[in-house]
Amino acid sequence: MNIENLRAFYKTVYYKSISSAAKELYLSQPAISQQIKALEKDLKVTLLKRSNRGVIPTPAGELVYQYAERILNLCDNMIKDLECCENDCINRLTISSCPTIGQYALPCTLHEFKRRYKNVTVHVEHNFTPEVIYNIKEGGIDIGFIEGCYVDENISCIPLGEFKMHFVASGNWEEKSLLKNKLLRYNFFIIHKKCALRKVIEETLLANGIDIKKLKIEIESPSIESIKSSVAAGHGLSILPYIAIKKELYTKTLSIVQVEDIEFNYTYSIIYNKKIYKKSKSDFIDFIKNSGKKFFC
């Protein structure tokens, strides 16, 4: 099977159009059709149905499409790593991180790591935890930072310790402690379901006899920064990680509200694919194991 044929098929299904795929790959439409036919011949199945609304994959095509995404990602990352390898000492390290770690804790660690390993180029992207896990499993990304922990036969996990979230209100909020049953009175700005912290919030509340559906949820947002602004403006309460609100607590634009003895605890971990060896990756893991926690912001 030719990988370029797979790419032609992948792009065609992605855009639902042969002409768009041809444009992106700088090929003619007949060339793309030829490539897809060759792929169908190799795999001995029909992959596409032509209709007047464009092309749609057959069930077999759907399956191939899902594998193609992983195969092409891995292949692209392999080629980039090879280029780095050829250029001698330039190492490439790719990191996919959940937003809270990526924005508030990681910058210092990376700075210190780059100071010690001068010829490593680091690429960071922010994704939610499930996507980070997917990137590590299938996407050829070296290092992932996630909320909670994840282990399977290919993936190792190093816990980075316990962190806390708190109920927060604006800086001039008067009630610094509240009873559980009063929570239902206030508007809430809550982290979006896509973020793994949301699960921690829901489970902790439930363990304390509060159903999150009963709270008055004004807005669900994936952006901690926008939640902070709404809460600072006095529009309601939220539950946020401590590392994200240090600055606002110091400047007194936000304050912590203690609700009986409810505590939100969660962990962060590093995950990586233990089956793929790369020097920059093992350097980074050793660095975190030996001194990393000290350099978390």
Place this chain on the structure above:
Amino acid sequence: MVHEIMCMGEICPLPLLKTRKKYEEMKEGDVLKVVVDHRCSLDNIETYFSKIGCTLKIEEVLTGVWEVYIKK
């Protein structure tokens, strides 16, 4: 005279660079107050100013937030 700079949320090496710049502008006897919220910025500032022989006072005002006082 007491000078103050806020380095909350800023990433290394920015806090140290800002602190050094401000320190150079100060007169003998002035005090500089720097607020940092990253452990590595604190370490950087502490190492640098101890090396050049300054007296430092460090206070952890909130968990993970430090006020550093440097006397020239």
